[in-house]
Amino acid sequence: MKQCSYLDFLAAFGVGSAHPGGFTVTKQLLAQFSLGPYTKLLEIGCGTGRTASYIVKQYGSVVSAVEMNETMVQKARKRWNKDGVNIELIKGSIEALTFHDEVFHIVLGESVLAFTNKRKAIDECYRVLQRGGVLLVSEVVTEQHLSVHEEEQIIALYGMEQLLTEQEWIALFQEAQFTTVRVLGGGTIAETISAHIEQPEWDISDFISQDLYEAWISHEQILQQYKHRLGHRIFMCQK
Template identity: 40%
Template structure:
């Protein structure tokens, strides 16, 4: 069977499946004003590690969504095992099942890159309150690469596009975000958080093809380490 990279993450149930993992998440969130009155949406929640942390640390109101039903099921299992009340839905970032101007914060940890950016960003903006902000950790193309290299990356991750930092900035501004602060993420600078270093929720059947996909991901990341980078975008 041919699995996609994202299906592979879902079957392994990888928590914190974004650059910097939960450690970077904690750092980004610590710079925001979040309290019990904050309404927060996490798109592409995966297995719900970040949402569980948010609920436990800040007690805010959280809605999460992912278009992979295995991810949502694993997130729901996590939330119920921790007795957390978090609304989790299967749904698409390009057509969010929430009313206009509803959330204070939207969070995307390596998610928008996997979607049609031009459709997703305005949809996130729609559900944010007037002063709402979007926090996103996303992949950027750091330098010009050959068409062949670009095709390999896009085909493996099934990225609908691979944007440079400037292209991301244009997309955020075109969607109506007036201020976009950008931070370059430097892998490896943070301490590993032992409590959350390995966070897996394995499905019953794990086929060898899945290990090959993880291996291919490592190989692509290594081969393109100067060409692919990551940014933290804070859009308001």
């Protein structure tokens, strides 16, 4: 199976809110912040654009988005045209953002940084945030020790460089010079599944190759096998 085929699966099936907790957690998280028409927000790895569209419609904020996958880019634009929202979309890497320094009040990422060169991506998020701005991300964590073989199995499917514990994530954010790093929530995969309310959205491409179905099956197997040993955390990092 080719590297990153899980991300290709998400793009081909057009899965919106595939991150832990889904769209329910997204709305609960955003409600904790005073978003409004003057809020400048960047969503990194916007996928099919569900969250970005919601923020514009619900809060009237000025939203920009970055996405690397061309299929996701097309599906996001289709959604936004249908929803009648105006969102700046840049096709590019989170590791080399094209925005000027200190532009945004909030940078939001939902299960995105784990798939990047974390050091570069976090540094870029810090750079484009205004002083006092906030990085809000939900990321996968290891809850318990994994053997080398187990970790290799997981990162091979998802195309990650490595898995991190909660404390290792916090250390990365602190190294990037964020003044405050807080954990706002999270839990194991098992806990997330039991609390899940809203199902993901789907925007399925006309052609789905067999290897993407296999990636889906492998993903479901990983969830079941490691549901007590993998989880996620929501980090709030203030510049």
